[in-house]
Amino acid sequence: MEFITKKPPIVGNSQRTYKRSINLHFALLIVAIAAVILKAYTKVPETVTYTALDQSFKVFLMLAVGAFTSVVIELFYSLSEGSTKKFDSYKGFVDPINTGLIIALLLPTITPIYVLILAVIVGVYAGKLVFGGYGYYIFNPALVGVLFANLSFGSQLTVTNTPLMLLKRALGGETISFTNMTDLFVGNYDALAIGTTSVILLCVIFIYLLITRVIDIRTSGTFLLTVLIMSFGVGFINFYVEGNMSGVFDYVVINMITGFTLFAAVFLVSESVSSPTSRETKMIYAVVIATLMMLVRVLGSQPEGVVFAILFGNMITPFINRTVKRSDNKTLLKTSLILLFTVLFISISLGFILQSELIDIFASIGGALL
């Protein structure tokens, strides 16, 4: 009797790469459907001619076009390579659709369709396929597309009066109050992107993806925690009035639930292919991204900095990977402590930089020492 000698028939570990992709796919589809529905209920200004339903249809069109374009590009690329075997089953379509959907979800409602198509072409072709497709790219392809759209067609994508912009104005000295917190949680307001508004839905999906191990708590959790600490630090220094913490809490909450923060934690930061591999490096990566994001939000001219931050994180991933050689408990503890102190230091510095007091503080410390 002859036998084949290949890998043993291990079936106990049911984790599979394609299962993770499909879970992510479901999550994205739910977010997409929710975005379409939410737009139908979002109030439109009275001065415009279109209705909420028109907006809803525009969102649907964007999502469909994004996914379709992405699939078509991958299909053409496979044809040029001479093999379309990948597309025999639905499994092959999952990853292209995911990329297309993320790009569409990260653009605002007013995006012209041709901008979306260009963004998807740049993202999928230049961001993914030239590196060898799924598993080999070094930059998150969806973000490459979004960054291209934002840089090249910035004037066509401008959205005004999003909560983050109001927050920036508040930092500038204006007094702005956020009264309607329910709207912020449910997500029916006009924002920088169509998919990033519903906090409740994103939280549910965050938990679902954590359970199915699509995303890693050490990346997403550290990211959220860093944003929390930093926004609290900046908020405490800038908005603390004697005995009244409400300004600080407002600042923290707006930073956590609006903009791309939650969407990034759920879909972007934990994207495994372009992020580091061991637990320590994952934490460093998340802290780097969160820090850069907060820097742009607090000091930069753009209201949202997560796209730049994640692409920068992708860029330095090989370097981060090289910083850790072992992955034992001692290294983990050391890394966590160093990261914690770094985050605290940066958040306090940021707060004082905003008030232009940093130089004074350094001068007083120097004076005290001398």
Add this chain to the structure above:
Amino acid sequence: MITEYRTFLNPKKVYIPLTDIDSKIANVSVEEGDRVLVGQIVAYKFKGKDKTPVLSTVSGTVVGFVEKLDRYAKIVDHIIIENDLLMETIELTNYKDKLAVSQDRNFIHNVTTYSENISTAQVRTALKGLGIQKVTVDGLFTDIKFKGQTEHIVVNAIFTNEPFISTDYEAIIHNAEAIADGICLLGIGAGAKTLTVIVDKYMPAEALDELGKAIVDKNIELISINVKIIKSWDYKIIQKLVKHNLSLNLLDDGVLYTSVHAALMVHDAIRKGIPVTSRQVAITGDGLKVNAVYDVRIGTLFSDLVEDLEGYHEVENMNLHIGSFLTGIQLDNDDFAITQSVDSINVSEYREVEEDVCIKCGDCNDICPAGILPQNIMDAELRSVNSRIVELDTHLCVECGLCTYVCPSKINVLEWVRRAKRRVG
């Protein structure tokens, strides 16, 4: 699933390999046509100056020598002995005079008291003389060998093998006292400071009771683990004992890690003076018509056992696996002889699992018990960067195979790490 308990103690011919994975040279001391008895030395195998006897497991005539596949998938010389079914034994020395020499191990549970007056030298001589050395060969398990300072004895009482979970606790239930005594004897032989038994948290209560009763007041520590969570439990337990990273061969760290079957064999050898002539083998898998735990004479051909099990199912592609799935060996032929180191054999349908690209999820980095980074090592090996492989402490890998197990892309990570190890020496 194991459905039956069977015995196969009287094969017509036994094939005993003269060498094994470590000992490459053998010196035969019988000739064709000689009559041999049970326990008679037919050859000595050498590993350097280390000399281990090869014993006959039946009484009968030596009919020849043949080159055959052994259980390590190597072609080695085997001695063929025709069984005359008389089971005449050579004169045996045992360290427990009161008990009559019995061929059937299953009566051992009647024994109640033991004389503890036995010296380290006696244990070592007995084990060496009876050729008990390579009983456990999978993964972290070590040979039964007392090399330098052996401070810790760790015995594993868990038998689990995927995918048709084949767990056999009957042996523990029947032989608990003997196992406990075997562990103590190993401790005496090694001069060990600690004796540890690892058991499954969810093992049958009866087996745990028996084992607990047996090891009480013997100064043996019982550690229970949850085998449902795949984690390098034994590595962690042993690491706690020796307090540093483990080397590839645990004997270098002063740890003797073996299974309860080995403890049973040690007991048999010393208390009753009988050499290892038979052992329990769990034969499982959906390729076979009947799954059973066998009490089988060492030297029996596996093909004979399959005949006794009513043959194979008619399946196109089959996979024959000896030992644990993570670290065991796959053979391309069923014409091999059972040796004392074969504990389980799985014959199952080969299920093609497609290998995907690495998505750099880092699951292998998290599970690695040695704390090294298999994914990064694999990456360095793909790019052939020697300095990076050295920098990542690749030499600490103990080849447990957990990285391959957890990989969601089903990449054989261990093979890449092995290649990297070989590259840098």
